[in-house]
Amino acid sequence: MSYRWLLTYLFGASPIAEANYFKKGDKLTHPVRSLRQSKKYGFGSNFTPDYTDVESYFARIKRAVAKKEIYTAAQFHGPVRFKGDNVENLATDGIKYLKPRMLDLDPTSYVGIRTGTLRFIRLLASYFIMSPTLNKSEVSEALAVADKRNEIVALEDPTKKSRLSEAAIALIEHLKVYVDLIQAGPEYQELIEDMQYRVKIPMLQVLV
Incomplete structure (x- = not known):
């Protein structure tokens, strides 16, 4: 939940919509990462x-x-x-x-999601299960921050560097260490490298 903005960044796939989707005067001026995952425009x-x-x-x-x-x-x-x-x-x-x-349908997969996406989500879940938990008093604030970050990422131009790219790289670096620690296998090492490239080179998000 706290890092769902990263999933929106990596796998967002609803950049545009028909003109009649928007309220009057509320049309976007550029494609975005994910209309669906945006609180303002989504469901x-x-x-x-x-x-x-x-x-x-x-x-x-x-x-x-x-x-x-x-x-x-x-x-x-x-x-x-x-x-x-x-x-x-x-x-x-x-x-x-x-x-x-928190996932859009992947238009490059006939079933709507790729194996690599599922592996990444499973890896994230495993990593956070093994991480220290939040105190109950911290949950509301952490989720409020997560909502704001997700809205930022969802409505960014997908061809440009994200405002949260440094935070994304920092988490991916932690995941690299975790993959080595649990000896997850070469497919997960390749997956992490791929996700890191996609954060560093925004156009890969558009071309994938």
């Missing part, structure tokens, strides 16, 4: 979820329904959704799986 809910823990997640959605911010729990379209048999029973029955919604 996200108009409220901020609480990912502190499962109980807080459900309580926040329940309040949103009560306040008519959304009509039903199913209408929540955050970057990640906790999935179980019933959202109301998540706290007691547990989560069966997580549903990430």
